[in-house]
Amino acid sequence: MRKVILGFFLILAVFGTGNWVRAEKKISGRMVWRLSISPPPGAKKARLWLPYPRTDRYQRIQDPEVFGNYAYHGLFTDEHGNLILYLEWDLDRTTRPEMVLSYRVLRWEVVRNDFPEPPQSFNPENFKEFLSGNRYVEVGGEVRKLALEITRGKTSVRDKARAIYDWVVDNLRRDPKVKGCGKGIVCKVLKNRCGKCADLNSVFVALCRAAAIPAREVFGLRLGQEGGENLTGAQHCWTEFFVPGYGWVPADPADVLKTALIKGLSPRAPELRPVREYYFGAVDAYRVKLSEGRDLIFNPPQEGEPVNYFVYPYLEIDGRPVDIFRSPILDFEITWEKE
Template identity: 40%
Template sequence: DPANLEFLKPTSHIPTDGVVRAKALEIIGNTKGDLERAKAIYTWVANTMQRDNSILGCGTGDVKAILESGKLVGKCTDINSVFVGLCRSVGIPAREIFGIRVGQSRFSDQMGSAKDGVAKISGGQHCRAESYLKGYGWIPVDPADVTKVRLGEKLTNDDAKIKAVRDYCFGNWEMCWIGFNYGRDFILKPTPEQTPLNNFGYPYAEVDGNTQNYYSPKEFSYDYVSTELK
């Protein structure tokens, strides 16, 4: 589909050759069919990568750096960008979707929490991903949330709950989350001081040519609150 060619192209954070393609070919082996290949890549990312809560924000999603380092750790943008890069490198269109958690998860507080239907979500930014499969369309995935639940609840890949979350997060997004955009390595208009912008998961503003710290809601001065309608 020509409309999806954009999501096969490399970007500065998501190359599709070298170590990225080599790892993807290693993962898929002799697997045939894009659905099966996407599932193999998803399972490898969900099982192998680890969440690192010390990373700022949602991470930078530098796929080559992650794979070359051998330290398969990160936050949601890092982990889901690895999925995207691996898919693109073997001809499967894929993209990240940047958004924010807005309420209580059915699976785990790690995937979204609220109290009496109200969620204070200023720090709730979350990146998910999707791949395009012929005959199916865009298929939602979120290996990063598998790693988040595993770390936050001190579970292993063999625990029943992780198996359930992993199975669900290939082909589904739990909709206690809203997606904003899939922008990656792009230039805002009018052209800002920080360019290209890695992604647009956080607000962006400048004062006198200085980029505001969008990772700090208090310093930047923004506040998100979500209220469940009943």
């Protein structure tokens, strides 16, 4: 195994719990990704892309290390500004590819709810990506009609966004049987009125955009509350909307609905009110941001189709994507050691 010390900062991982917890305003620990590949007979080349957290205002990544028997690796940035750890293996020389990535994470709670008055204007041309639809996020037709109904009579960005947030909490529900974070296909979620975090929060983003409010999904991992926790299935999506003259504001209606499900409460229950108020304008420290954007083309580019969103490892064997949910080819584990 070779050891490589990466001479740069990585993004601090932030972890949310889903069952509302905000006991700490700042947490720190070490996150470790362990991956191994069992390639099929006759395979020649394995290529792996991993989401790599970026240091920003609310998270800091330190002391990164990569171990592995790979032939090549590098850190790259895609068009959305996401960091990508890319690795290659020559399967004629390495029959059991493996690697370990670890880094120290420092993450802060985000609270941005002191909205300015009066609101300021902004140039929509500067926010095209965050006002437009894509193959997953519909912003026209019935979605726009619904957004206008929800925000009727509201004049400020804050009030419109809050009306949309409340509509999502009141009218959708969390479905724990959905695989992973869900696909975030807005029209399908609106039809079924249920889903997981990417589904529920993509509806919030779509309705905001349809109401002319810049909005985006944020994809990451929940962080553990105790040392030694397994985070392999802890992927999470939350959102941010833009308030002119103030900046990006977090919101997580999906975590309100997850808490309601766990506690067996109606979204309108008085006991849920503190959670509902908190997640409009704030997110807890128990989460780390890994990436933004949908329909992603990596750097270096993958040979498969654009990737819906990036919180899971992405693997190609001889140019063919591997379904990590169904195939035994890739085995990975993410663990957390709290400091």
